[in-house]
Amino acid sequence: MSSAKTTSLGREQLTSPLTWHYVGFAALLLLVIGLGVRLGLDWRAISTDSDAAMSGKQLQLRAMELQTLPLRGLDKRVEESRVQMQSFYGKRIPSNYSSISGRIGELEVASGVRITRLQYAQGISGPDLTEIVIDSSLSGEYPQVMRFINSLERDQTFFLIRAMALAGQQGGQVNLRLSLSTWMRSADAAASGLPVAQQSGGQAASQAGVQ
Numbered sequence: 001m002s003s004a005k006t007t008s009l010g011r012e013q014l015t016s017p018l019t020w021h022y023v024g025f026a027a028l029l030l031l032v033i034g035l036g037v038r039l040g041l042d043w044r045a046i047s048t049d050s051d052a053a054m055s056g057k058q059l060q061l062r063a064m065e066l067q068t069l070p071l072r073g074l075d076k077r078v079e080e081s082r083v084q085m086q087s088f089y090g091k092r093i094p095s096n097y098s099s100i101s102g103r104i105g106e107l108e109v110a111s112g113v114r115i116t117r118l119q120y121a122q123g124i125s126g127p128d129l130t131e132i133v134i135d136s137s138l139s140g141e142y143p144q145v146m147r148f149i150n151s152l153e154r155d156q157t158f159f160l161i162r163a164m165a166l167a168g169q170q171g172g173q174v175n176l177r178l179s180l181s182t183w184m185r186s187a188d189a190a191a192s193g194l195p196v197a198q199q200s201g202g203q204a205a206s207q208a209g210v211q
Helices: 002-015 017-071 074-092 097-111 142-154 186-192
Strands: 114-125 129-141 160-170 173-185 198-200 203-206
Touching (some): 114 186, 129 142, 129 186, 142 160, 142 173
């Protein structure tokens, strides 16, 4: 009798709405906990991806800044270079042929050498400047010749020594063949009337000269 009563009581408890309410509440609680855990994991993954993406963007931005750094102020540097170039042209590039020959004559007198031959021709021409090729022969004592060469290299007018060759020596006198270049603005060189150097095998084959 007691066993049947216990069984009947258990069936009543299982079929009781309150029991199913507890079961439903427990199931719902487990579902909420599961969803909460899943949401937390998803949020953590999204946060990690966002941090990685943000770090990647910051690295890309830094790389772009480093790449564009040399270009900052480029327009200002170009203008400064143009001003410096024009200043160099004004100070060291002769404006006409007579100023070249006149300056070489002044250095000849100051050094004490004697120039026996002086020939000019136009060399390579560019958009801004044209090379003036100068072929000369000179004689003098060794200190005088060295003084003349040093004066050319240090002169305000831009002279570039291309080649030197000893043509002879007698007593204390040295005979020297000297090839050098200076430059003129292309428009000034064209108006100077100087002949154009004829090239053969990369070297000037002939130059019309002015004594």
